[in-house]
Amino acid sequence: MLAAVVAAILVVAPVAADIGGYLEASTEAEFAGEQVVLCETPDGSRSTAFEIAQVDGTVVAWDAQSGDSIVRVAPGLSMTSAGDHVEATLVESSRSAQPSSYTEGEPSSTSYLGRPVTEVGFYREGIERVRLTLDDETGAVLRSRTFDADGDAYCDRRLVSFSTDVTGVPSLSTEDDLQAATPLETAPAMLPEEAVGLELMDTYPVEDGTLSYYSDGFFSVGVVVTSRPVDLGSDVVEVPAGRGHYRRNFTAGSAVVSWSTGTDNLAVITDLPPDMLEEFLASLPEPVDAGFFRRIWSRFFG
Amino acid sequence: MTHLDLLLSVYLDGETTPEESRLVSQHIGECLRCRRRLEALNEARTAVRSLPMLDMPADLVPAAVTETRQRRWHPARWAAAAAAAAAIVTATALALPDPEPLDLGDVTRQVGARAALDLGANSLKFVVPGAER
Structure with a gap:
């Protein structure tokens, strides 16, 4: 017994x-x-x-x-x-x-x-x-x-259904030899070391910019700083902030927010709840919509 | 033979040194070209001096200065030139191809891969098939 x-x-x-x-x-x-x-x-x-x-x-x-x-x-x-x-x-x-x-x-x-x-x-x-x-x-x-x-x-x-039988799971592989992205030594100076309890862990190179990864062990944030435009696709909501706008797209499980600082384009990809996301965004450079001359300049020099 | 083109005019004005005057006298005795040039210069000088002297209108200088300034600084000309330059720059900028947007699918995948290094939260984060943009 x-x-x-x-x-x-x-x-x-x-x-x-x-x-x-x-x-x-x-x-x-x-x-x-x-x-x-x-x-x-x-x-x-x-x-x-x-x-x-x-x-x-x-x-x-x-x-x-x-x-x-x-x-x-x-x-x-x-x-x-x-x-x-x-x-x-x-x-x-x-x-x-x-x-x-x-x-x-x-x-x-x-x-x-x-x-x-x-x-x-x-x-x-x-x-x-x-x-x-x-x-x-x-x-x-x-x-x-x-x-x-x-x-x-x-x-x-x-x-909504659960089984310990894992037969029939589709496989996914690639024949290409993958080159692992390794962290850079420094992150962009505009990014904080810590925000809303999330610590800056690593920064990786991406197309014409960087991706900095923040985490508190549960929630994660990826912050992209790039000279390229960021296309969020359809279902984008524009929210006035600072001297410009945030453009955001919530999907099931994650949110993407993008904006321009006037000199760089930023994008945040995260699973943070909205109030923590708002607080996190406040720790980053504010939106500044690029003026006409800035846009012309960007067309020439990126 | 070296000709004395510049020194001839000075000689006619009586401003040569004695040594220069001797040089000119000696040279024109030997050089037909310079002798004829000296004669031509002398005739021209005499003709100019024979013209009557006129009083200059009092408003001539201010009027000329004003006209020169208007020609040099006319705002409409500058505006037209600037507009033309701006139009060329704008047209060139518009003709350039749009910069390629950042591939958010790549970035989302990278965030997911990095998040999966943290803990066993794989099944909870950034795993949504068909959500790639």
């Missing part, structure tokens, strides 16, 4: 005691299922659904309906495909962000998708920012919710 109780405790107990521990344990889980992402953004609701699987520490997500759009993410590697066309990016870094600015709330045991799970919230400066639902058996993150400062849910990513 005692052995059964101990065994039961071992099975249902959370595998780690903080957000870093939970997330680290979740990388070892192997599962497949359908994931739904629903985000309530300042520009309206954004949602999407796709199949997802995690095998050998690699996540593969694919559009079950079209079947020709696949994403594969592994540490340092990201690959995307559209039809037969595959793009891959490999990066190197000697640093790893830790979510040390978060404190753990009281874990609670409940069930999700008919499975025993542990639900736990993580707080930054007294505000719950992340709530994870973790499968007790595998450690997999079955659901993650992020919150705005006022407690409203921002993004809800949840599996």
Whole structure:
């Protein structure tokens, strides 16, 4: 009887005691299922659904309906495909962000998708920012919710089906030898070392500019500084700010904001909740819409 | 033979040194070209001196200065030239091809790859098929 109780405790107990521990344990889980992402953004609701699987520490997500759009993410590697066309990016870094600015709330045991799970919230400066639902058996993150400062849910990513059978997962590979992007020694001087608790981790070269990566161990921000124009596609909302405009595009799971400082073009790609995003943007050079002569100058000299 | 073109005019004005005067006298005795040039200069000088002297109108200099200034600094001419230059520069700029936009798909992929190095949050971040721009 005692052995059964101990065994039961071992099975249902959370595998780690903080957000870093939970997330680290979740990388070892192997599962497949359908994931739904629903985000309530300042520009309206954004949602999407796709199949997802995690095998050998690699996540593969694919559009079950079209079947020709696949994403594969592994540490340092990201690959995307559209039809037969595959793009891959490999990066190197000697640093790893830790979510040390978060404190753990009281874990609670409940069930999700008919499975025993542990639900736990993580707080930054007294505000719950992340709530994870973790499968007790595998450690997999079955659901993650992020919150705005006022407690409203921002993004809800949840599996709506779950299986430990990972057969039939599409593969994605490229025959090209990938050249890993290595960090530059310095970041653009206009960028802060830290903003909203996110630390500047690495800066990489991109087309005619740089990409600086910020993280607090959970949320991430990529800041691009480039001389090239940034095209956000359709569904762009312009917001007046400074002496110009932000142009932003919220999608399910991430947001992109771009603007001009008058001399450079900046773009931010992030999963930050809107209030933290606003605070982060305030730490960067403000928008300045380029005047006529500046635009003419740019046409000649970039 | 070296001719004395410049010294001849000075000689006629009586401003040569005694040594220069001797040189001119000796030279024109030997050089037909310079002797004829000296004669021509002398005739021209005499003709100019024979012209009557007229009083200069009092407003001639101010009027000439004003006209010169108007010709030199006329704003309309400058504006026209500047407009033409600006039009050429603008037309050239517009004729240049648009700079190619940054490939956000590349950048998003790079952010996703880097984020995946941090922790086991892979399944939670930047993983949305079909979202590439």
